[in-house]
Structures are given as structure tokens and as C-alpha cells.
Amino acid sequence: MKIVITRYLPDDVTKELVENFDVVMWEKENEPMPREQLLEEIKDADGLFTNVADQVDYELLEKASKLKVISTMAVGYDNIDVEEAKIRGIVIGHTPGVLTEATADLTFALLMAAGRRIVEGMDVIRENEWNSWGPFFLTGQEIYKKRIGIIGLGRIGLGVARRAKGFSMDILYHNRSRNKEVEEELNATYCELDELLTTADYVVLLAPSTNDTYKMMGTAEFAKMKKSAVFINTSRGTNVDEDALYHALESGEIFAAGLDVFDPEPIHSDHPLLKLRNVTALPHIGSAAIETRLAMARLASENLINGLKGQPLVHEVR
Ligand SMILES: NC(=O)c1ccc[n+]([C@@H]2O[C@H](COP(=O)([O-])OP(=O)(O)OC[C@H]3O[C@@H](n4cnc5c(N)ncnc54)[C@H](O)[C@@H]3O)[C@@H](O)[C@H]2O)c1
Numbered sequence: 096m097k098i099v100i101t102r103y104l105p106d107d108v109t110k111e112l113v114e115n116f117d118v119v120m121w122e123k124e125n126e127p128m129p130r131e132q133l134l135e136e137i138k139d140a141d142g143l144f145t146n147v148a149d150q151v152d153y154e155l156l157e158k159a160s161k162l163k164v165i166s167t168m169a170v171g172y173d174n175i176d177v178e179e180a181k182i183r184g185i186v187i188g189h190t191p192g193v194l195t196e197a198t199a200d201l202t203f204a205l206l207m208a209a210g211r212r213i214v215e216g217m218d219v220i221r222e223n224e225w226n227s228w229g230p231f232f233l234t235g236q237e238i239y240k241k242r243i244g245i246i247g248l249g250r251i252g253l254g255v256a257r258r259a260k261g262f263s264m265d266i267l268y269h270n271r272s273r274n275k276e277v278e279e280e281l282n283a284t285y286c287e288l289d290e291l292l293t294t295a296d297y298v299v300l301l302a303p304s305t306n307d308t309y310k311m312m313g314t315a316e317f318a319k320m321k322k323s324a325v326f327i328n329t330s331r332g333t334n335v336d337e338d339a340l341y342h343a344l345e346s347g348e349i350f351a352a353g354l355d356v357f358d359p360e361p362i363h364s365d366h367p368l369l370k371l372r373n374v375t376a377l378p379h380i381g382s383a384a385i386e387t388r389l390a391m392a393r394l395a396s397e398n399l400i401n402g403l404k405g406q407p408l409v410h411e412v413r
């Protein structure tokens with residue numbers, strides 16, 4: 096059987112794949128396999144090892160007449176046309192869990208960086224703009240005992256809530272369902288989105304990209320937030336109306352934003368959002384800790400092997 100791996104991966108990850116299958120692997124780690132090549136290679140492939148940057152869409156699936164398993168090295172699978180794949184009997188694997196803590200760490204790091212203007216401080220030094228200590232120079236927002244509102248309290252949202260508890264934050268959450276255990280463990284309060292938006296000091300978006308969440312943060316939502324509030328998005332760029340976010344930040348409707356994800360990616364350096372000093376932007380590195388990425392790659396490999404051997408995947412997208 097043939098498998099296509101769309102990014103270079105280290106030998107210890109690919110060892111078992113190479114032993115079992117005919118492997119075609121793109122040789123670059125930080126550049127995608129060119130679309131034309133992927134569309135060609137997929138024609139006689141049984142398995143695809145992919146990631147968030149590949150579009151596994153109708154056009155690709157139409158060509159993939161032998162494809163049995165798609166394995167993505169990510170928890171989110173909004174880049175895959177799941178419905179179309181299911182119609183064709185293709186099994187899809189993903190990597191929830193192993194990236195939860197690293198992504199929660201990064202989310203909290205962004206919250207602190209945006210709230211306390213950390214990157215701006217470094218820019219000021221680099222640009223030689225630091226003249227003297229000033230009473231209100233680079234003043235940001237407190238974090239300790241402030242209110243955090245988490246939209247999407249799943250695995251990563253819960254990880255962020257646990258970190259927030261360490262800062263004695265008042266935790267609000269909005270989710271598809273209530274989680275009584277979490278409410279007890281963290282003294283967290285479930286609320287409607289409106290209450291979360293109007294009262295939180297930090298609004299953290301961690302819901303997946305779905306039809307329901309498309310641009311769920313737009314002009315009306317940012318208008319409801321406090322002027323002193325900080326918005327953090329480590330979910331997907333498609334969940335946010337970026338023009339509305341720009342206007343909210345530029346007009347002072349909200350204090351700052353910390354963003355790890357954009358629509359589309361990669362964001363270009365000319366983008367208006369990147370001209371704003373109250374934006375802390377990162378290149379989709381939520382899960383980018385070495386151990387985490389290795390665990391994701393190994394899990395994706397296990398999913399692919401299991402699927403091609405006709406065994407249950409460790410984590411299948413249902
Ligand atoms: N920045 C990164 O590098 C990075 C890394 C990992 C995951 N992610 C993103 O984070 C998302 C969450 O990952 P997870 O493992 O916590 O997933 P999860 O499924 O455990 O949690 C998602 C939560 O969102 C809730 N939700 C769904 N729709 C909602 C809505 N309309 N309003 C409010 N809540 C809603 C669900 O009920 C669930 O509790 C992923 O789907 C992915 O898009 C990003």
C-alpha cells in the first residue's frame with residue numbers, strides 16, 4: 096500500500112510507516128507539498144498523513160480513488176471535507192489530548208503577553224524608544240483575580256481554566272453543554288455568551304471551527320466587550336471577523352488581542368492587524384513544543400497504520 100506524507104518527518108516517526116508501506120514523503124518540514132504534486136500522488140494512495148495546512152477537499156478526494164485513511168497531525172480537522180470523505184468510506188484520524196497542555200500553556204502565555212504588553216515592551220527597547228521609567232509607561236491590565244471568560248470549555252479550554260485558577264481568576268465559561276464537575280473543581284460559572292462578553296476582562300476563544308462558530312466574534316460581539324478587555328484566539332481564524340476585530344482594536348473599543356490563528360494562514364506582514372501595537376500575533380504555534388509535536392506525529396502515524404490494517408483508530412473523527 097502507498098501512503099503520502101505531506102511534510103518531512105523525522106526517521107523515528109516514519110520508521111514503522113516505511114517498514115509497512117510504500118512511502119512518498121515531501122522533503123521539506125516548513126513548506127507544504129505543492130498542491131499539484133499532492134493531487135498527482137494521491138491518485139494511487141491508500142493513506143494520507145496530513146496537517147492543518149493542507150486542504151483535503153472535494154477536488155482532492157475526487158482524485159483519491161484508492162484512499163482509505165486520512166490521518167491529520169492535529170486535533171482540529173476543519174481543513175478536511177469530512178462529509179465527503181465519509182461518503183467515500185474513508186476513515187479519518189486526528190490527535191486530541193496529546194496537545195492539550197502545550198496549547199493551554201501557549202494560550203495563557205498570549206493572555207499574559209497581550210494583557211501586560213510584553214512584546215510591545217521588547218519592541219520599545221529594540222527601537223530605542225525607552226527614555227525613562229514613567230508612571231504610566233506601557234501600563235497594561237492586571238491578571239490576578241480578574242475575570243476570564245472561556246468560549247469553548249473542552250480539553251484545551253479546561254487546561255486554560257486550570258491555569259487561570261492559579262492566578263485566582265474568576266472563571267466564566269460558555270460551551271455547548273454545562274460541565275458540573277468543572278464547575279465544582281474550579282468554581283467556574285456557566286453563562287450565556289452575552290454575559291461572558293460584557294463582563295469578562297479576558298475573553299478566550301477555544302471553540303472548534305464549524306458552521307456554527309464561523310465569524311462568531313464580529314462587530315456586535317466586540318462592541319459588547321469592556322474597553323479594558325483583552326481578546327485571545329487560539330482556536331481558528333475563521334471563528335473571528337478580522338475586519339471587525341481590527342476596528343475594535345484600532346478604535347479602542349477593546350484593549351488588546353493575542354492571536355495565534357488567522358484566516359487565511361499564513362497572515363501576510365502587510366495585514367492591517369499587524370500594524371496595531373495592541374496586537375500580539377503568533378504563527379499558529381499553539382501546540383509547538385517538541386515533545387508535543389512528536390507525540391502528535393506518533394499518534395497520527397498509529398492512526399494511519401491501524402486504519403490501513405483495518406483496525407480501530409486510536410482517535411477517529413466520528
Ligand atoms: N492554536 C493551535 O495551535 C491549536 C492547537 C490545538 C487546537 N486548536 C484549536 O482548538 C480547538 C479546541 O480543541 P480541544 O481539544 O479543546 O477541542 P474540544 O472538542 O475538547 O473542545 C471544544 C469545545 O468547544 C465547544 N463548542 C463547540 N461549539 C461551540 C459554540 N458554538 N459555542 C461555544 N462552545 C462551543 C464544545 O462543546 C467543546 O467543549 C480545536 O478544534 C482547534 O481548532 C488550536
Ligand SMILES: O=C(O)[C@H](O)CO
Pocket residue numbers: 147168169170171172194381382
Ligand atoms: O488543531 C490543531 O491541532 C492545531 O491547530 C495544530 O496543533
